[in-house]
Amino acid sequence: MNKELELKFISDLEENQNIVHKVCRIYTNNKDAHNDLFQEISIQLWKAYPKFRGDSKFSTWMYRVGLNTAITIYRKSKRSIKTQDFDSVLHKIESVDYDDTEEEQLKLLYKAIYQLSDIDKALVLLYLEEKNYKEISEMMGISEVNARVKMNRVKTKLKNILNP
Structure with a gap:
């Protein structure tokens, strides 16, 4: 990925990071799980960013990637999650x-x-x-x-x- 695209991604993520925090809050119930999910969603956003075509608003796309990531993770690991x-x-x-x-x-x-x-x-x-x-x-x-x-x-x- 080129540097310009990387800087644009960082800017977009920083500007819209509350979306990711809201998704994390709804799917986690402690700080560590929240941080882990935030990191995983950020990674998935980064991986998918080059394919973002701008057909929808960035925030709409971000919600979709974030929700899909959270749902996928918690469906796979629901039985083994240790939370308070x-x-x-x-x-x-x-x-x-x-x-x-x-x-x-x-x-x-x-x-x-x-x-x-x-x-x-x-x-x-x-x-x-x-x-x-x-x-x-x-x-x-x-x-x-x-x-x-x-x-x-x-x-x-x-x-x-x-x-x-």
């Missing part, structure tokens, strides 16, 4: 004189999201990022109608998890 259970960490968190209602709701939401399938997690991430169904369908490689149907099903699943 989210519940065991909760007792270590102390609230300091502020209303933590929103934070607690977010924790419950993420706990519910962890229970979803890999594809459903990706849909929720993109939905929470306020992507429209056209963008979601492009990033997920599905039709817009399919994205809407799947998202409605995921919302129902989350409601059932959060309000048993």
Whole structure:
């Protein structure tokens, strides 16, 4: 790869790295796993970058590569991942004189999201990022109608998890 392409990749990655962090957060539950996944997604982005044609926005392409990488890794290694259970960490968190209602709701939401399938997690991430169904369908490689149907099903699943 030439130096110009390398510099462009580094610039694009730095500018959009929050996308990768969001994907990592949805598929991991500790810092080490997050860092490992971030590194793996960055490697896959680097490998695929010369083939990026610009048919879609860079961020759309980045979501697609990131989500596909995360889903592939966690499907392959799901049985052997050693992570700390989210519940065991909760007792270590102390609230300091502020209303933590929103934070607690977010924790419950993420706990519910962890229970979803890999594809459903990706849909929720993109939905929470306020992507429209056209963008979601492009990033997920599905039709817009399919994205809407799947998202409605995921919302129902989350409601059932959060309000048993």
